[in-house]
Amino acid sequence: MRKNNAMGLWDMSNMIHCSFFIFFFGGLATLSFYRYNNQEAGFRIIKVTLTNSTTNAIANNTLTNTRVFDHETRLTIKPTSVRRTCDLFSGRWVHDNSSRYPLYKEHECPNLEDTFACQMYGRKDSKYLQWRWQPHGCDFPRFDGKSVVERLRGRRLLFVGDSLNRNQWMSMVCMLRSSIPGVKLEGGALNGILHTFRAIDYNISIDFYWAPMLVESNGDIPSDHHRENRFVRIKAIEEKARHWVDADVLIFNSYHWWRLPGVKLSKSVGSGSSLDDPNQEYEEMDSLRAYKLALRTWSKWAYSHVDTSKTKLFFMGATATHSRLGKNQGNCYGETEPVLDDDVFWESGTNLQMLNILESTLNKLKSNGVNVQLINVTQLTQCRKDGHTTVYRKYWRPLSELQKKNPEKAADCSHWCLPGVPDIWNELLLAYILR
Numbered sequence: 001m002r003k004n005n006a007m008g009l010w011d012m013s014n015m016i017h018c019s020f021f022i023f024f025f026g027g028l029a030t031l032s033f034y035r036y037n038n039q040e041a042g043f044r045i046i047k048v049t050l051t052n053s054t055t056n057a058i059a060n061n062t063l064t065n066t067r068v069f070d071h072e073t074r075l076t077i078k079p080t081s082v083r084r085t086c087d088l089f090s091g092r093w094v095h096d097n098s099s100r101y102p103l104y105k106e107h108e109c110p111n112l113e114d115t116f117a118c119q120m121y122g123r124k125d126s127k128y129l130q131w132r133w134q135p136h137g138c139d140f141p142r143f144d145g146k147s148v149v150e151r152l153r154g155r156r157l158l159f160v161g162d163s164l165n166r167n168q169w170m171s172m173v174c175m176l177r178s179s180i181p182g183v184k185l186e187g188g189a190l191n192g193i194l195h196t197f198r199a200i201d202y203n204i205s206i207d208f209y210w211a212p213m214l215v216e217s218n219g220d221i222p223s224d225h226h227r228e229n230r231f232v233r234i235k236a237i238e239e240k241a242r243h244w245v246d247a248d249v250l251i252f253n254s255y256h257w258w259r260l261p262g263v264k265l266s267k268s269v270g271s272g273s274s275l276d277d278p279n280q281e282y283e284e285m286d287s288l289r290a291y292k293l294a295l296r297t298w299s300k301w302a303y304s305h306v307d308t309s310k311t312k313l314f315f316m317g318a319t320a321t322h323s324r325l326g327k328n329q330g331n332c333y334g335e336t337e338p339v340l341d342d343d344v345f346w347e348s349g350t351n352l353q354m355l356n357i358l359e360s361t362l363n364k365l366k367s368n369g370v371n372v373q374l375i376n377v378t379q380l381t382q383c384r385k386d387g388h389t390t391v392y393r394k395y396w397r398p399l400s401e402l403q404k405k406n407p408e409k410a411a412d413c414s415h416w417c418l419p420g421v422p423d424i425w426n427e428l429l430l431a432y433i434l435r
Helices: 001-047 051-060 071-076 145-151 163-177 288-307 352-367 378-382 401-405 421-433
Strands: 089-095 133-134 156-161 184-189 194-199 205-210 232-235 249-252 263-264 282-286 311-315 372-375 388-389 414-415
Touching: 133 421, 145 163, 156 163, 163 205, 163 249, 163 311, 163 414, 163 421, 194 232, 205 378, 263 288, 288 352, 311 421, 352 372, 372 421
Parallel strands: 156 205, 156 249, 232 263, 249 311, 311 372
Antiparallel strands: 089 133, 184 194, 194 205, 263 282, 388 414
16 A cells, blocks of 8 residues: 555656746747747837827937938838838938829829929029938839729729818829829819819729818809808708719818908808808808817718728818918018928918817717828928929919019919929828728
């Protein structure tokens, strides 16, 4: 009996020692395999999981002597997932006089509007054409017109908004038209409200719909939208929105027209009644509150009518207006270089409260299951005081004698030359459309 107990204890002791050695050597083998096979994989993970806070810290770090995150190294980083790991809107402008920029020439785009054709109207400098946007710590696909056209076969892209969205729409048309063979049709409809560019052989439509405040307003007629008082029907959107629902990609904007002290909310309900009637009843409201209500109307429409499993939905962020560069510093007139101190520069005309309202509206829409992507071009346009049309454009109203003597007073510091800055917005937009 005692002998059997002793043998049992010996067997148990041997089992414990054997188990110890198995786990020990097995652990060493596993660790060795992991280290050998994941050295390169670990490096890739570091490269693609940079967060916004990390990239901002990298951008602002001037104390390090290492070149790990300098410009040359950053350009060689493999492009990362647009969806998860790369903030395309945090970065800096880099001068690039290679053949890549500009993406097209003015004379290559015969339908380029006179409003944006700066060189045609006398602009002599050209460095403003040679800047590209470089995100911190990552990259986005280089523009390839032929590849984009192939992937857009059978789709309708529709830009909806104000003249800044028309600026971007015209940029997209100019970027793609030389890469589209075959018959191309261009024209307007709905009394100039809808503009269409269509590639017949590829069944591609790139359209623009004039709706500067998204909801109905007395500025909805493009040829007659300059009014001292701005009247809107804050809940009326269905009549115009019926022209939007068949698009495969919808790109909205609305910001600049709301930068007023106040907006008049018409109490007339029917779309048939005129918003130009001086005797109409209205309620005056501060612009911030009215902007919030208008975006709420738009978001309710998007929730009810946009199936984001079939239609991609985007909203363009506010673009900078360099009407005042700073105290006693004038405006955008005569500027030929961007501000390179891009992490701290913020032009005075951008309303942060309005930006917060827009972001909050889009976040609520997302929380309700509507996938809408903000193309946040606000910061990257802050620095491009050199990219505006200024006086190099066609004026639809004769300049006054005072404006002729002081051209800076006539400078357009809202719209952008083409080719130019809006081409970058479209490169970023296409990165999301085609991801």
